[in-house]
Amino acid sequence: ETGVTQSPTHLIKTRGQQVTLRCSSQSGHNTVSWYQQALGQGPQFIFQYYREEENGRGNFPPRFSGLQFPNYSSELNVNALELDDSALYLCASSLELAGGKHEQYFGPGTRLTVT
């Protein structure tokens, strides 16, 4: 086990609703990255948070937003849900230092279904 936890494990929402997913990073890690994994695909990078600031964003619309808290835990918020948002949402934590130790360790994911 990586020590990265995510909640909830499963979620069903209706199109147009909003959702908040949560992630607790591995102890000592200061960086959290979020990924979307559609069925049968590799994970796609959504964004990364480092010391509470967004530090890089993938090709996702602004209705995908996030937060990182002083304890380095993080939230992913998705507004105006669409059917194509149905996916496994993965959180990965890492420790970024000068000199770059950057292995990313993933949580078990949250399975979001939009109907």
Add this chain to the structure above:
Amino acid sequence: GENVEQHPSTLSVQEGDSAVIKCTYSDSASNYFPWYKQELGKGPQLIIDIRSNVGEKKDQRIAVTLNKTAKHFSLHITETQPEDSAVYFCAASRRGTSYGKLTFGQGTILTVHP
């Protein structure tokens, strides 16, 4: 941006055989290449990684090789066991402000038959 291609999409081997999965990348600035194993219902698990200043790395039955000139890297699993059955993903990233952004391949479903 970076693009990672992974082959084959499915791989079936007999227990004890070797398995090889290959990936190519497009961004010559990429310098970090991890491999993840994902079992059903779980998140990806980091199994081995390699940095661009190294050509090969081995950890027990798992090895990764990197050819920077050709921009491809490979995962080698020897003496496969049924518990090696899973989906394997390669990924690439590069140093910088988005250092943590991993670009993943499409995955390889490995099945090891007893």
